[in-house]
Amino acid sequence: MDKSYKQSFKVVGRDFIHAGRVATEIKMILKQLGLNSDIVRRIAIASFEAEMNVVMYAKKSVFNLEVSPKEIKIISEDEGPGIPDIELAMKEGYSTATSEMREMGFGAGMGLPNIKKNADVFNITSEVGKGTKFEIIVYIN
Numbered sequence: 001m002d003k004s005y006k007q008s009f010k011v012v013g014r015d016f017i018h019a020g021r022v023a024t025e026i027k028m029i030l031k032q033l034g035l036n037s038d039i040v041r042r043i044a045i046a047s048f049e050a051e052m053n054v055v056m057y058a059k060k061s062v063f064n065l066e067v068s069p070k071e072i073k074i075i076s077e078d079e080g081p082g083i084p085d086i087e088l089a090m091k092e093g094y095s096t097a098t099s100e101m102r103e104m105g106f107g108a109g110m111g112l113p114n115i116k117k118n119a120d121v122f123n124i125t126s127e128v129g130k131g132t133k134f135e136i137i138v139y140i141n
């Protein structure tokens with residue numbers, strides 16, 4: 001199979017029932033494309049954390065997956081409150097999760113640092129009151 005692929009996925013804020021589904025689907029697609037398991041694992045972790053953040057903090061998003069022979073790219077553009085201080089949000093342990101989210105096991109403040117660790121490129125841009133854009137790239141070679 002040639003390793004080029006494009007697909008969009010909707011992620012809905014507050015939908016904890018379906019949370020994680022997009023990351024699982026992306027993982028399955030990459031496996032089917034025959035990508036190596038380390039790359040699949042890194043993208044699966046990064047996309048799961050990005051998806052959970054949309055579910056927890058934003059209203060909705062579209063995830064665009066783009067696979068080329070060179071790289072795997074995921075772009076999420078959400079509608080939501082935005083992130084007022086990105087540098088602070090990137091710090092390990094920083095979280096604005098509610099007690100309800102913490103009871104579900106989220107809110108360690110490790111999602112964004114984990115994305116950074118697993119991605120070759122991780123860019124965040126955000127506009128308060130509008131939304132947040134994540135760009136995650138993992139190089140294939």
Ligand SMILES: Nc1ncnc2c1ncn2[C@@H]1O[C@H](COP(=O)(O)OP(=O)(O)OP(=O)(O)O)[C@@H](O)[C@H]1O
Nearest residue numbers: 053057082089095096097106107108109110111112
């Ligand atoms: N898409 C987003 N929209 C608005 N705020 C966000 C978004 N993603 C992250 N944040 C903010 O950045 C903080 C840090 O995110 P991070 O993923 O590192 O931790 P967390 O989601 O709070 O906890 P964990 O990921 O460990 O369950 C969040 O608590 C939230 O305030």
Ligand SMILES: [Mg+2]
Nearest residue numbers: 052053111112
């Ligand atoms: Mg998170």
